[in-house]
Amino acid sequence: MRILVTGAAGFIGSHLCEKLQSLGHEVVGIDNLNDYYDVQLKEMNAEDLAEKGIAIYRIDLNDDLKEVFAKPFDYIYHLAAQPGISASTSLKEYVDNNVYATQNLLEAVLQYNPNLKSFVNIATSSVYGVEATVDEEVPAKPVSFYGTTKLAAEQLVLGLQRTGKLKACSIRLYSVYGPRERPEKLYTKLIENLYYDKPFPLFEGSVKHERSFTYVGDIVDGLAAIIGKEDVVNGEIINLGTDEINTTAEGIKRVEEIMNKKLIIDHQPPRKGDQQKTAAVIDKARRLLGYEPKVSLKEGLQEQVKWYLQKFTK
Template sequence: MKVLITGAAGFIGFHTCKSLIANGHQVIGLDNINDYYDVNLKFGRLEELGISRQDSEDFNRLTSSSKYPNNFNFTRTNLEDGKFLAALFESEKFNAVCNLAAQAGVRYSIENPRAYIDSNIIGFFNILECCRNYQVEHLIYASSSSVYGLNKKIPFETSDNVDHPISLYAATKKSNELMAHTYSHLYGFSTTGLRFFTVYGPWGRPDMAYFLFTDAIIKNKSIKVFNNGHMERDFTYIDDIVKGIVKIIEKGLDNCPQSSDLYKVYNIGNNDSVKLMSFIESIEDNLGMKAKKEMLPMQPGDVIRTWANVDALIEDYNYKPSTPVKLGVKNFITWYKNYYKI
């Protein structure tokens, strides 16, 4: 298959590219490499894919990988550039598109709302239009567990009402699901939304709590623990997320016998809710250091607990994430020490 991966320099996008390349697919990665967090990490991921920093500096130029010359190419562009996207779709004729590009971060959306409208709404609209106009068979896209808002019913199911997001980031992700539903209904192509639950692991995002905790503990600084530590998350290891994405890309919604329509949304989580303090303990154990904790109140836009019901994923794709948190944290800490030469 020929697959477009947007957000290819991002955490999930990078790992997805690697997996698809390993499976023999032809992949084109796309990313704007914005400075929401350290761009050196993004360039580092691309270098792992065989794209040099010099080659990834220019916008709107398709660059061949030195590591995978026959099945990976990269272009730096913005999803808001509809004209360039249309030209790319017309020339490459993708079988599937996996849209993992987005302006991420719940708290950042409170301070910088326009970035979310530009990337997550206008950018996603451009992707939908290109899929419609250039006969893409299947669009897979990143949604988020944040769409559940203050839902008190546990575990979260995709059939739950998600009409009350509590951050603009969550609102844009819910909007993506509604937009995808409309395009599937009107234009007859498959769309699959994936609600990711607290993804962590090697090459992760530096703005995520587990990354911030690790960095602070190593530097003997205090960590900020919100809601006085009374929080729980369905922490999902990156390899489990990617296996789910790749299964859905390769199998395809149309080939899934249980799927009755072109539009689907799935939770991808570890199907467990882990106490934040236990997660911090796993980091401490792997570092051999104790954290200095600054206990703080709840932050705007945050939720107390998340937990994914993944029954639909099991039924349709015979797949369930399963990496234990202790193993996932160990793998992350090992990568962190190697990457930062600690």
């Protein structure tokens, strides 16, 4: 199969590219390598993919995409987005990169790739709101610009599916971590600050937050399982995460144990838009995709620490 992955130089996208290629598929990536976080990290991921023969188009999804679709794809995994909950990111940036970019990609698909087997939209548990502890039938109640615009993007995709113009599904991910995790995310930042003995900014109340911390390898296994099941998942929204729940405090303790160091805490005021609790309800993923997360938090964090030490402490 020929597969397009958007956001291919990012954390999850790069792992997905490698997974799909390992299954024998022809994989093409697209990424604008924006500067939301250190572009060097994305360049590093792109280099890892290039070594495996996976090409990345360096283009913005809001631009003309005709060149990308010169040869048709069987599947598209749409991961590219303006991520995170950040006070410094404007609503316009979220709308441009999550809503308009998705719409432009969809229009290109309809024009240049009408026989696509499936458009797999990558959504987020943030659409559920303050507590993401429910199944896919419960109405979304986002409380952040990120969650709101990702929900809008999801509905753009599913709107085309409902009108019969596109086969598509949307996968809502839960608290993904592992090697290549973004630098401002919990565990990469935690590992860095522990290694260099730097104070770690901890938002008030966040140590009690409960999360379905899900290892990236489990996530990409679930995403890859969609191939060949496009009729089964057509029109579906599916949660993808783990039902192993840990608090932020427990996550910090695991990394401290692995690195045999004690974290220096820099206490910060509460952060607006933070979820209090996520607990992935993954019955549908199990039923439709045969999905079963296998990696424990300790095992996954050991891999992430090993990756960080190999890449950034030579």
